[in-house]
Amino acid sequence: MNPLESLREGLSPDTHRLTLTGCGLRELPAEVYDLADTLEVLDLSGNALDTLPEDLPRLHRLRILFCSNNRFTRLPEVLGRCPSLEMIGFKANQIREVPAAALPPRLRWLILTDNQLETLPEALGQRERLQKLALAGNRLQSLPDSLADCQQLELVRIAANQLTALPDGLLALPRLAWLACGGNPMSLDQEAAVRQHSELPEVAWSTLQCLRLLGEGASGQIHHVRGAAGHDAALKVFKGELTSDGLPGTELATWLQAGTHPALIAVQARLTGHPAQAQGLLMPLIGAEFQPLAGPPSLASCTRDIYPQALRLSPAAVRQLASDMASALSHLHARGLAHGDFYAHNILHDAAGHARLGDFGAATLLAPLPTAQALALQRLDVRALGCLLEELLERCTEAPAPALAALRDACLSPVPQQRPSAAEVAQALRAQ
Missing domain, CATH: 1.10.510.10 (Transferase(Phosphotransferase) domain 1)
Structure with a gap:
C-alpha cells in the first residue's frame, strides 16, 4: 500500500510525521487535516504541486514542511500564517518570488536551494529565530541588508548565485560559523583555479578497478579502487550537479588549492576518461581505524x-x-x-x-x-x-x-x- 492509500485508509490519529512523496499530488489531500492535532512533519516532495490551500494553518502543530521538487513559482503566503512552522524546504522548484507574508514568525530554517530567486524580502531579517539559510543555486545579485539583524543565524549557503559582493553585516553576525559562497562572480573563476594545478598527476578511469562504494555525499560518491600496480586508494567521483553547498567544480578547485597537510585528506591525482565525463580525485585510502x-x-x-x-x-x-x-x-x-x-x-x-x-x-x-x-x-x-x-x-x-x-x-x-x-x-x- 502506497503512502496515499494508507492515508485514505486512515492513519493513527496520533501520527506525528507524514510522508507523501512521489504520489503525483496536484493538491493537498483533505485527509491530511484528520491529523491536525498531532502532525508535526509533512513531506510533500516530488509531486506536481504549485500551490497550497488557504486553510493550511488548520495544521496548527505543523513544524516542518518539505515541498522540494514540485512546481511552485512563488513561496505560498499561507505559510506565514502557520503558527508553529519553523522549517520550510522548497528545494528544486521554479520559485522566483518570496513574499514577505510567506515567512512564518517562528522560522528557524529556510531551504530555497536550486530555484530562480533574484531578490529576497527585507522582512527576512525580522525573523529573529532564523539559524539556517540555504539559497545556493539561485540568481541572487544581492542579499537583504536586514540579515545583519539575524543574531541567531549560524549557517548560510549562498554559493552559485550572481553575487558581486558579500555584505559586511552578514560577516559580522555573532553566531555565524558556516558559510558557503563560492561560484559567484565575486569568486575566482574555478576553472582558472583548476588550471593552476595542472601539474597534478592524472589517472585514467580505465586503469582503475572499483571494488566497493565507501560513501556518498551531496557532491559525489567515494569508491574504494585499485590501480594497475595493485595499489588501493579512494576515488571521489563528482556528480556534476548543484548541491546544497554549491557547485562540484568549486569543490574540485578548492580541494586542489588545499595542498598537503598531515591532518588533511590529500589529493594524489585527477581522474581522466570517465565514461560520463565526470570529474574525480584520487586520494589515499584511510585506514579502518579512522x-x-x-x-x-x-x-x-x-x-x-x-x-x-x-x-x-x-x-x-x-x-x-x-x-x-x-x-x-x-x-x-x-x-x-x-x-x-x-x-x-x-x-x-x-x-x-x-x-x-x-x-x-x-x-x-x-x-x-x-x-x-x-x-x-x-x-x-x-x-x-x-x-x-x-x-x-x-x-x-x-x-x-x-x-x-x-x-x-x-x-x-x-x-x-x-x-x-x-x-x-x-x-x-x-x-x-
Whole structure:
C-alpha cells in the first residue's frame, strides 16, 4: 500500500510525521487535516504541486514542511500564517518570488536551494529565530541588508548565485560559523583555479578497478579502487550537479588549492576518461581505524552535529584532535581558503585523537575578496573550531584544563574581530 492509500485508509490519529512523496499530488489531500492535532512533519516532495490551500494553518502543530521538487513559482503566503512552522524546504522548484507574508514568525530554517530567486524580502531579517539559510543555486545579485539583524543565524549557503559582493553585516553576525559562497562572480573563476594545478598527476578511469562504494555525499560518491600496480586508494567521483553547498567544480578547485597537510585528506591525482565525463580525485585510502567523529545535524539539532552517545575521549585525545584540526585550518587559511563546513561530520578520527579533515564542498577561494572580508571568512572557521572544541570537551572523560576552556571561549567570541586566528589556536594547543 502506497503512502496515499494508507492515508485514505486512515492513519493513527496520533501520527506525528507524514510522508507523501512521489504520489503525483496536484493538491493537498483533505485527509491530511484528520491529523491536525498531532502532525508535526509533512513531506510533500516530488509531486506536481504549485500551490497550497488557504486553510493550511488548520495544521496548527505543523513544524516542518518539505515541498522540494514540485512546481511552485512563488513561496505560498499561507505559510506565514502557520503558527508553529519553523522549517520550510522548497528545494528544486521554479520559485522566483518570496513574499514577505510567506515567512512564518517562528522560522528557524529556510531551504530555497536550486530555484530562480533574484531578490529576497527585507522582512527576512525580522525573523529573529532564523539559524539556517540555504539559497545556493539561485540568481541572487544581492542579499537583504536586514540579515545583519539575524543574531541567531549560524549557517548560510549562498554559493552559485550572481553575487558581486558579500555584505559586511552578514560577516559580522555573532553566531555565524558556516558559510558557503563560492561560484559567484565575486569568486575566482574555478576553472582558472583548476588550471593552476595542472601539474597534478592524472589517472585514467580505465586503469582503475572499483571494488566497493565507501560513501556518498551531496557532491559525489567515494569508491574504494585499485590501480594497475595493485595499489588501493579512494576515488571521489563528482556528480556534476548543484548541491546544497554549491557547485562540484568549486569543490574540485578548492580541494586542489588545499595542498598537503598531515591532518588533511590529500589529493594524489585527477581522474581522466570517465565514461560520463565526470570529474574525480584520487586520494589515499584511510585506514579502518579512522571513523567519522559525528553524524550531520538532525532536524531537531538544526546546526549542530549528532555524536555517538557512547563517545568518550581522554584529555590527551581531545588535545591531539583539536591540535590536528587547528593546524589543518591554519594551513588552509595560509593557502587562501576558508573551509566553510568545518564540522565533526567531516572529520575522521581514531581512538587516540588523530584526525583527518575532508569535504571541501562549501570552501571558498579567498584571493578575489577584499582583505577584510577574507579575514572575516577565516574568523567564521575559527568560530566553527570553537564549536568543535565545545563538543569535544563535553565528551571528555575529565574536566577540561582551564587553558583549553579559555581557548574554546575565545574562538566562540560573539565579536569576530576578538577571535584568535587558527594559527594562534594551533600554537596555543601545541604549547599545552
